[in-house]
Amino acid sequence: MLQRFFIFCSGADTQILETCSNGERNKYVGIGATVFFTAVMAFIASGYALYTVFDNIYTAVFFGFIWGLLIFNLDRYIVSTIKKRDHFKSELLQAAPRIVLAIIIAVVISKPLEMKIFEKEINQVLLEEKNAMTLANQEQIALQYTPKVDAINQEISHLKNEIAAKESETNALYDVYISEAEGTAGTGLLGKGPVYKEKREKHDAYLAELRQLKETNGQKIQALEAQIIALGTDYQTAVTDSQPIIDGFDGLMARINALGKLPWFPSFFIFLLFLAIETAPIIAKLLAPKGEYDYKFEEQESVVATWVTQKVAQRKLLMSTDGAVNEQVYADIKNEQELYRYKKEKAEELLRLQADSFHNVQMKGL
Template identity: 60%
Template sequence: MLKQFFILCSGADNEILEGCSQGEQTKYAGIGATVFFTAVMAFIASAYALFTVFDSVYPALLFGLVWSLLIFNLDRFIVSTIRKRDKFGSEFLQATPRIILAIIIAIVISKPLEIKIFEKEINTVLLKEKNAMALENKKEVANYFKSDLDKNKAEIASLKSDISKKEKEVNTLYETYITEAEGTKGTLKLGKGPVFKEKIAKHNLASAQLDTIRKNNLEKIAEKEKTAAVLQADLDKKVTETQPIIDGFDGLMARINALNKLPSLPSFFIMLLFLAIETSPIIAKLLSPKGEYDFKLEDLETALKATLEQDKYQRNLLVKTSAMMHDKVYEDIAQDKSLYDLQRKKATELLELQATNFVEKQKSTL
C-alpha cells in the first residue's frame, strides 16, 4: 500500500510500471518518497514562517498545507515530465527551471527554521536592540519635553534666586545695625544712636520686602512645580505608551535582521541543506539510470507519434485526392451541352421577368 502511494507520488504511469521488474518499481517508489517528504518539509517550514507572522496556529497550518500541496504538485509534475535521454545535458536543461525555483524556495523556507534553530541567539540580539531603542525613545521623548521643562526649571530657579538675594540683603543689614549698636563698626560708638535707628529702619523695610517676595515667589514656585510634575507625568506617560511598541519588536523581519547579524556560516549550511532537500526529487530522477519503464514509455510515445503522423498524412492525402476528383467532375459537367442549354433557358426567363417587373413599377409612378 505504501509502495503504491509513493509510486503515485512519483507521477509514473502505474499500468506501464506494473509490467516492469520489482527493482524498477522500487526505484520509482523511492523517487515518489523523495517528492512526498520534500512536500512535508515545505509544510513544516512554511507553517512555522506564517506562525511567526500571524501568531495563530490555524492560518499557519492552512497556508502550510496549501504551500506543501503546491510544492508536491510542482515536483510531481516536473519529475513525471523529465524524459530519460541519451545525453545528460538535455535532461539537465529540462530540469533547469525547477532547479532555479528550488534555489529560491530553499532560501525562502530555510530562514524561518534558521530563526527557530538560533532562537536564543536571536533573542539576545533583539534584547540589546530593544534596550537601545528604549534608551533612544526616552531620549527623544525627553527632548520633546525638554524646552518646557528647562523653561519651568529656569523660572523656579529665578524665583528662588530672588528670595536668596533678598535674604542676603536682609542678613547684611542685620549685621550692619548690630555692629553699629555694639560700636565695632560704623560710627564706632556704643549704643543706639541716630545712625543705629536709620540702619535698623532699612533692615526692617528690607525684611518686610523679603516677606512679600517670599510669599509671592513661593506661590509661583508651587505653581511651577505643579506644572513640572504634570510635564514629567506626560513624559513618563509617553514613554509608557511607546514601550509596548518596542517590546513587540520581534516580528519576522526583525528576527531575520537579527539573524543576519549572527555568523553567516551556520545559516549558509542550513540553506544548503534545504537546497539539497528541494532539489532532491529532480536530482533523484536525473541520477537514476534509464530503465525498463523508460524504454516502455519511449516505445509507447514513439508508437503514438508514428500513428499520429500516419493519420495526418492519410488525411492530407484524402483531402488532396477528393479535391482532384471534384475538379474533374465539375470539368466534365461544364462540357455537357444539354445542361448548358437548360441553364441558358432559365437565365433568359429570369431576365424577362425582371424587365417586365421594372416596366410595371415605372408605370405606377407616372
C-alpha cells in the same frame, strides 16, 4: 498499498509499470517516496514559518498544508516529465528550471528551521536590540520634554535669584542699622538716635518686600515645579505607551535579521541540507539509469507520434485530392450547354422580377 501510493507520487504510468520487473517498480517507489517526503519537509518548515507570522496554529497548519501540496504537485510533475535520454546534458537541461526553483525554495524554508534551531541565540540578540531600542526611545521622547523642563528650571532659578538678591540687600541693611546702634559705623554715636530709626525703617521696608517676594515667587515656583512633575508624568506615560511596540519587536523579519547577525557557517550547512532535500527528487530521477519502463514509455510515445503523423499526412492528402477532383468536376460542368440555358432562363426571370418590383415602388411614390 504503500507501494502503489509511492508509485503514484513518482508520476509514473502505472499501466506500463505493472508490466515491468520488480526492480524497476522499486526504483520508481524510491523516486515517489523522495517526492513525498520532500513535500512533508516543505509542509513542516512552511508551517513553522507561518506560525511565527500569524501566531495561530490552525492558520499555519492550513497554509503550510497548501504549500506542501504545491511542492508535491510541482515535484511530481517535473519528475514525471523528465525523460531519460541518451545524453545526460539534455536531461540536466530539462531539470535546470526546477533546480533554480529548488534553490529559491531552500532559502525560504530553511530560514524557519534555522530560527528554531538557533532560537536561544536569536532571543539574546533580540533582547540586546530591544534594550538598545528602549534606551533610544527614551532619549528620543526626552527630547520632546527636556527643553520645556530646562526652560522652567531657568525660570525657577531666576525667581530664586530674585529672592536671594533681595535677601542680601535686606541683610546688608540689617548690618547697617545694628552698626549704627552700636556706634561702630555711621555716625559713630552709641544708641538709637534718629539716624538709627531711619535706617531701621528702611530695613523693615526691605524686610516686608522680601517677605512679599518670597510669598509671590514661592507660589510661582510651586506652580512651575507642578509643571515639571506633570511633564515627567507625561514622559513616563509616553515611554510606557511605546514600550509594548518594542516588546513586540520579535516578528519574522526581526528574527531573520537577528539570525543574520549570527555566524554564517552553521546556517549555510542547514541551507545546503534543505537544498539537497529540495533537489532530491530531481537528482534521484537524473541518477536513475534508463531502464525497462523508460524503453516501454519511449516505445508507447513513438507509436502515438507515428499514428498522429500518419493521420495528419492522410488528411493533407485527402484535402489535396478532394481539391483536384472538385476542379475537374467544375471544369466539366462549365462545358454543359443545357446547364447554361437553364441558368440563363433563371437570370432573365430574376431580372424581370426586379424590374417589376422597381416599377411598383416608383408608382407608389407618385
